[in-house]
Amino acid sequence: MIKANYSKYILNFKQPSGTSRGIMTTKETWFIQLLEDNKTGVGEFGILRGLSIDDTTDYESKLKWTCENITLGLDTLITELIEYPSIQFGLEMAFKSLKSDNPFLLYPSAFTKGFDNIPINGLVWMGDEAFMRKQVKEKIEAGFDCIKLKIGALNFQTELAILKSIRKEFSINDIELRVDANGAFSSDEALEKLKYLSDYQLHSIEQPIKPQQHESMARLCELTPLPIALDEELIGIFYLEGKQNVLKTIKPQYIILKPSLVGGFCGSQEWIDLAENQNIKWWITSALESNVGLNAIAQWTYTLKNMLPQGLGTGSLYTNNFDSPLTVKSGTLHYDLTQHWKFNLQP
Numbered sequence: 329m330i331k332a333n334y335s336k337y338i339l340n341f342k343q344p345s346g347t348s349r350g351i352m353t354t355k356e357t358w359f360i361q362l363l364e365d366n367k368t369g370v371g372e373f374g375i376l377r378g379l380s381i382d383d384t385t386d387y388e389s390k391l392k393w394t395c396e397n398i399t400l401g402l403d404t405l406i407t408e409l410i411e412y413p414s415i416q417f418g419l420e421m422a423f424k425s426l427k428s429d430n431p432f433l434l435y436p437s438a439f440t441k442g443f444d445n446i447p448i449n450g451l452v453w454m455g456d457e458a459f460m461r462k463q464v465k466e467k468i469e470a471g472f473d474c475i476k477l478k479i480g481a482l483n484f485q486t487e488l489a490i491l492k493s494i495r496k497e498f499s500i501n502d503i504e505l506r507v508d509a510n511g512a513f514s515s516d517e518a519l520e521k522l523k524y525l526s527d528y529q530l531h532s533i534e535q536p537i538k539p540q541q542h543e544s545m546a547r548l549c550e551l552t553p554l555p556i557a558l559d560e561e562l563i564g565i566f567y568l569e570g571k572q573n574v575l576k577t578i579k580p581q582y583i584i585l586k587p588s589l590v591g592g593f594c595g596s597q598e599w600i601d602l603a604e605n606q607n608i609k610w611w612i613t614s615a616l617e618s619n620v621g622l623n624a625i626a627q628w629t630y631t632l633k634n635m636l637p638q639g640l641g642t643g644s645l646y647t648n649n650f651d652s653p654l655t656v657k658s659g660t661l662h663y664d665l666t667q668h669w670k671f672n673l674q675p
Contacts, residue, residue, distance in 0.1 A: 369426025471658030480512025613639030
């Protein structure tokens with residue numbers, strides 16, 4: 329009979345990482361381990377405090393209930409836990425892991441055999457101007473040709489100056505630039521700011537205003553000189569009809585899917601199918617999971633055959649991440665078969 333247990337793990341950032349929502353030095357995550365017939369399955373509940381819709385006071389009690397009721401099976405549990413997307417994601421991962429001969433080989437492909445890679449964007453965190461310029465330089469030297477900058481915390485003119493300096497040295501053919509505002513702009517000022525940003529031939533901007541302002545966001549997506557990608561806007565919409573209404577109302581140019589935040593692989597696939605029916609493009613991003621969650625997301629993402637750079641470059645952020653075959657080389661994510669997993673939940 330299948331058994332389950334869960335445990336908490338605190339990931340420590342190598343250096344404080346900033347967004348418009350604040351500075352992070354640690355990241356809480358949770359793991360589930362399934363046991364059946366001498367086999368083990370591993371899943372990660374990648375909750376993001378302050379952002380995840382399931383950031384609730386009863387979160388741990390819900391994990392306990394999940395483990396106590398694991399014999400209900402994946403389909404029933406996912407239905408019961410529809411308002412806990414990070415738990416859905418961890419369960420999908422864990423059950424897939426349990427069925428595999430290798431608990432970390434979930435979606436075998438040319439990627440997991442080391443024959444192919446996934447293009448990813450290099451992430452530049454918020455900080456003072458010197459720190460952000462240093463990160464940009466490091467990403468370019470590391471071979472990234474797509475860079476994503478977190479904006480919205482510095483003086484806007486300073487952020488424009490950083491973008492201007494990048495474009496002065498690197499054309500749109502050299503470097504693709506994405507920016508992520510994490511909802512930092514007010515709806516009154518957003519369109520004007522987008523016009524200034526568009527001077528620097530940006531690929532897109534993520535979530536310029538806070539979510540759940542559907543009329544304002546729809547107007548922005550209609551008038552914008554710069555493609556808009558919805559991110560936080562997708563969080564907390566559990567049912568197909570609600571997802572369809574958001575996309576039909578707002579009509580974004582892109583959506584960004586974080587499986588831990590939108591209901592795992594099943595929830596993400598629903599968004600993808602609806603977006604493609606409306607000719608809305610998309611890409612996948614991790615949500616600061618450990619290498620365990622990142623591994624599952626990367627393997628699944630490869631099977632989708634999306635050619636855009638994905639947001640899967642977060643594996644090197646932590647001092648106490650788990651050793652894994654995931655390796656970043658020249659702006660792409662590789663599965664290096666000479667590297668091996670070291671998964672130990674002891675601090």
